[in-house]
Amino acid sequence: MKFLYAAYAVTWIIHLVYLGIIARGYSRVREDIRELEK
Amino acid sequence: MRTKLTIFGLIAFALLSYGLYQAMIVAPTEATMGNVQRIFYYHVPSAWTAFLMFFANFLASAWYLIKRGPRADAFALASAEVGVVFCTVVLITGPLWARPVWGIWWTWDARLTTTLILWLIYVSYLILRRYSSGGQTPVLAATLAIFGFIDVPIVYLSIRYFRTQHPQPVIAGGQGSGIDPLMLKALLINWLAFLVFGAIVLWVRYKLERARQQVEEAHALREEQQYEEKPLINARAIR
Numbered sequence: 001m002k003f004l005y006a007a008y009a010v011t012w013i014i015h016l017v018y019l020g021i022i023a024r025g026y027s028r029v030r031e032d033i034r035e036l037e038k
Numbered sequence: 039m040r041t042k043l044t045i046f047g048l049i050a051f052a053l054l055s056y057g058l059y060q061a062m063i064v065a066p067t068e069a070t071m072g073n074v075q076r077i078f079y080y081h082v083p084s085a086w087t088a089f090l091m092f093f094a095n096f097l098a099s100a101w102y103l104i105k106r107g108p109r110a111d112a113f114a115l116a117s118a119e120v121g122v123v124f125c126t127v128v129l130i131t132g133p134l135w136a137r138p139v140w141g142i143w144w145t146w147d148a149r150l151t152t153t154l155i156l157w158l159i160y161v162s163y164l165i166l167r168r169y170s171s172g173g174q175t176p177v178l179a180a181t182l183a184i185f186g187f188i189d190v191p192i193v194y195l196s197i198r199y200f201r202t203q204h205p206q207p208v209i210a211g212g213q214g215s216g217i218d219p220l221m222l223k224a225l226l227i228n229w230l231a232f233l234v235f236g237a238i239v240l241w242v243r244y245k246l247e248r249a250r251q252q253v254e255e256a257h258a259l260r261e262e263q264q265y266e267e268k269p270l271i272n273a274r275a276i277r
Contacts (some may be wrong), residue, residue, distance in 0.1 A: 032257075
């Protein structure tokens, strides 16, 4: 069962890390837009 | 966009939860492999979703080469990135399934090797996009993507045309292939769930890339305006 749980856990870790990278990208773009508006 | 995203996010969450329930509780335990076979319900849908993302990348790249529009370029980049994420899941869940069943983490058979090559092709595509500068980068990336997509049918057909350690296809695999209807149901629900989830991530990533393109355009425009206000060469100094 440990391999099964590891596979399911790794799948969601990969997806969550990627979602985190996208969220960081959005916050950087928002910062850029704020600077452009100055 | 936020309301739509919340609605689709909730739909994806419900489908993924139902898929997990189907995979862990409803689907019967496989006779020879036991519970570890349930990795199948994440491994196979992730592979199919990755293939679809690479196909979307192929179409967007071809469209970009024809029309040269920034939307096609952004969509190509987003689909390649999401495809690589799903392909990474395939390449990690595969060995986690192989180790208890085959006794080895990896073997250089046709299916595993071509899948690794596929992953490397799209990682190199993303590296090209990230570190190459100059106006021709999207054109070069689109060309690489079109040639890179050739590996997708090779991966798909590798277990049909070569003798591999990887199991033969259980769906559309010809005589003797097939799975229990409850297993098939769990597989298809999980595929639908990952497809919806993947489509949402693709959409969010596409929107981010479009916003980045617009910010870059605005920066370029601002620089242009500054040059107009302050000429690079002082006219008085020349006189």
